[in-house]
Amino acid sequence: MTVAPVGRRERKKLATRQALVSATLRLVDERGFDRVTVEDISEAADVAPRTFFNYFASKEDAVVARRQIEPASVRALVLGRPAAEGQLAAVCAVLRELTLPAAEHREELLLRQRVIERHPALVARQLRGYADFERAMVEALAERLGQSAGSASEDALGLRVLVAAATAAARTAASHWMHQAGRQPLDEVLDEAFARLSDLNTGASS
Amino acid sequence: MTVAPVGRRERKKLATRQALVSATLRLVDERGFDRVTVEDISEAADVAPRTFFNYFASKEDAVVARRQIEPASVRALVLGRPAAEGQLAAVCAVLRELTLPAAEHREELLLRQRVIERHPALVARQLRGYADFERAMVEALAERLGQSAGSASEDALGLRVLVAAATAAARTAASHWMHQAGRQPLDEVLDEAFARLSDLNTGASS
Numbered sequence: 001m002t003v004a005p006v007g008r009r010e011r012k013k014l015a016t017r018q019a020l021v022s023a024t025l026r027l028v029d030e031r032g033f034d035r036v037t038v039e040d041i042s043e044a045a046d047v048a049p050r051t052f053f054n055y056f057a058s059k060e061d062a063v064v065a066r067r068q069i070e071p072a073s074v075r076a077l078v079l080g081r082p083a084a085e086g087q088l089a090a091v092c093a094v095l096r097e098l099t100l101p102a103a104e105h106r107e108e109l110l111l112r113q114r115v116i117e118r119h120p121a122l123v124a125r126q127l128r129g130y131a132d133f134e135r136a137m138v139e140a141l142a143e144r145l146g147q148s149a150g151s152a153s154e155d156a157l158g159l160r161v162l163v164a165a166a167t168a169a170a171r172t173a174a175s176h177w178m179h180q181a182g183r184q185p186l187d188e189v190l191d192e193a194f195a196r197l198s199d200l201n202t203g204a205s206s
Numbered sequence: 207m208t209v210a211p212v213g214r215r216e217r218k219k220l221a222t223r224q225a226l227v228s229a230t231l232r233l234v235d236e237r238g239f240d241r242v243t244v245e246d247i248s249e250a251a252d253v254a255p256r257t258f259f260n261y262f263a264s265k266e267d268a269v270v271a272r273r274q275i276e277p278a279s280v281r282a283l284v285l286g287r288p289a290a291e292g293q294l295a296a297v298c299a300v301l302r303e304l305t306l307p308a309a310e311h312r313e314e315l316l317l318r319q320r321v322i323e324r325h326p327a328l329v330a331r332q333l334r335g336y337a338d339f340e341r342a343m344v345e346a347l348a349e350r351l352g353q354s355a356g357s358a359s360e361d362a363l364g365l366r367v368l369v370a371a372a373t374a375a376a377r378t379a380a381s382h383w384m385h386q387a388g389r390q391p392l393d394e395v396l397d398e399a400f401a402r403l404s405d406l407n408t409g410a411s412s
Contacts, residue, residue, distance in 0.1 A: 088406050124326035157382050161402045164378045165371035172370045176363050196367045198407040200294050
């Protein structure tokens with residue numbers, strides 16, 4: 001989601017951000033969303049309340065933080081794929097890159113999902129995030145298609161179906177991995193899901 | 207979603223149900239969810255408030271009503287597909303059957319989606335409905351696979367990816383159709399989306 005941090009200053013910022021996210025999730029899980037204040041979170045993360053707002057605009061933001069991916073990053077990742085790569089392979093590679101960092105945060109992901117599912121406002125927000133992400137992906141792919149000479153152009157519906165199906169597969173893989181107690185590594189689960197996707201028509205059937 | 211009604215009694219019930227759904231959507235859209243009572247809805251639909259509760263347990267229910275599909279119906283539809291049909295084709299055929307009745311209710315669907323998107327509790331509820339539907343579909347497909355002799359067995363992840371991708375394609379098609387002012391018939395849009403899905407790997411790409 002983010003590039004590897006370079007300097008000490010950047011590392012410190014990421015650590016503070018992570019401390020705020022962890023404190024938010026833990027407190028909201030324990031007490032319920034409405035019973036946690038920004039002051040509580042800041043105290044638990046050992047920073048001033050003002051610092052919280054340098055990182056997040058609201059409690060909601062701190063809960064869903066890790067899920068938000070900027071359209072510009074999506075575009076850069078998609079356009080950075082090799083020109084020879086097909087559209088499905090490019091989408092899967094980008095989704096893989098964006099999903100894999102989760103492998104180190106399984107407990108936190110489970111906690112976040114539990115917190116989100118208990119609060120409809122957070123569910124709605126997460127869903128909007130998914131929709132924004134898919135829209136950015138569709139736009140980036142259309143741009144990529146336009147750039148690659150000689151490729152067939154594709155209508156909007158086709159690209160949207162491609163992106164919706166691939167993100168659905170990635171989310172299914174991530175959820176499967178989260179709930180199977182991590183026995184199989186996330187990258188393997190993702191690869192299996194993407195393989196199934198590119199072979200939908202000929203997978204196990206009659 | 208429902209079989210064609212047989213008798214007059216059944217037709218009357220469906221008409222009352224439809225009147226309650228329409229009144230709920232119209233009033234909630236005009237006034238906001240919290241400013242509409244079951245009494246308001248019943249009056250607008252010209253029935254007694256007690257009658258409302260013969261059809262729906264709550265206002266939420268009346269808003270999302272058309273979206274709820276019973277696991278038993280999903281199972282019956284999936285197991286009713288010809289044995290020679292592949293899993294993807296069977297899933298798409300069932301989704302087609304469940305989605306097509308929407309073709310006659312485009313305005314109502316747009317209204318419902320607008321109402322839902324404004325109320326996080328309804329968004330969360332719709333999402334739970336989707337998850338329940340997909341779970342029922344995965345279970346029915348596993349049962350179907352177990353029944354068809356000689357077919358390869360498939361792991362849970364593979365079936366979940368198949369169902370997630372196909373339902374994502376169906377939802378994308380329905381949304382595309384709803385927002386393009388109905389120029390292209392829903393069945394054509396669905397067929398295009400499913401065709402793209404079964405050909406993800408070889409669709410327009412490099």
